[in-house]
Amino acid sequence: MQETKKRASARSESPRTSGEIHRWLRRLARENPDIFGRGGQWKIRPVKEQHASSHVTEVYQIDDKRVHVKFFRRTLGPTSTTYEPCREMATEFATLKEYERRGFGSGKYQVARALGSDERLDCALATLYVGGFTLQSLIQDVIHGKRGPAELYMGLELTAGLLRRIHTEMPQSYYIDQCEMFYSYLKALLRLEETGALGGFHRKAMRNMARWYEHQPLFRQRGVTVHGDANPSNFKIKDGIIYAFDVERSRPRRSKCVDLGSIAADLWHQFAYEGGDGNKAEPYVQHFIRAYEPDRKHRNEIQDLLPFYTSQSLYxxxxxxxxxxEYRRRLIEEGTRRAEEVPELSK
Structure with missing residues (x-):
């Protein structure tokens, strides 16, 4: 009985009460009159909506507008030992503001608009809600015959255009962060190794990585700012405009292939998992790469390096x-097969 009272007391003292969240949202409405108007009563109510995320998220209706709130302290999966929720919240908020400053709040290719953040509310970050449908739902609808292939081709063209804009208009560098490149690859492999999932693929995976380490073009790439978590659930399409979300992993000095490989891997994964045949994704992957890079010479350079990054994303x-x-083994097998595609350089 006493323990029950303690738990009830803890819940009542939690900073993330609906009343405090509503007061915070009203303050954000006052601070953003261009969106919510001036002097309104701002009736607020929660809206139920499914959203694929690694954190607890909620959507709130404020009069005729909606706000999406992500709680960084409420994770839905494992986190690293160095994970600090409020630091991650502050990083994403600053990143969103930088995208806004560079013009990503308008046009055909946009990034979600940040409204505010608050450490006291479970490290909450509020962004302006966008309707429409995710690229992931579009892929799945095409696989299950609910939409035609032409719609997915158009969705991938929009995604390619947005990523290209990010890669060209956000900060660039002469070189990529080479240590981070291999650290990210190793991290995915070590997670599989720790759970015993890598199994007989361990030796092949290490041998493939050693071969890529000798591939000099991998190290001569120019660095760009990447989205950093370019899986299809983080892009939404509405009225011919595409929006990017969840940019807390957006970083400079990365290869553009980080994002391109992520999309390519997820297309294979969706067609394999939802449709039973990952090879059916290949026409869409090729269309996506052509939309991203129309120039054949530069596109061939991307195609040479893409297996390394696609492999990493599959792992x-x-x-x-x-x-x-069984399915995890299929993903590992495909990731290993992609990693074996190290280009042979002419002497």
């Missing part, structure tokens, strides 16, 4: 805890 997907052993 990363495999390390998630959602899959049964």
């Amino acid at each position: 990363k997907i495999a390390s998630l805890g959602f899959w049964d052993g």
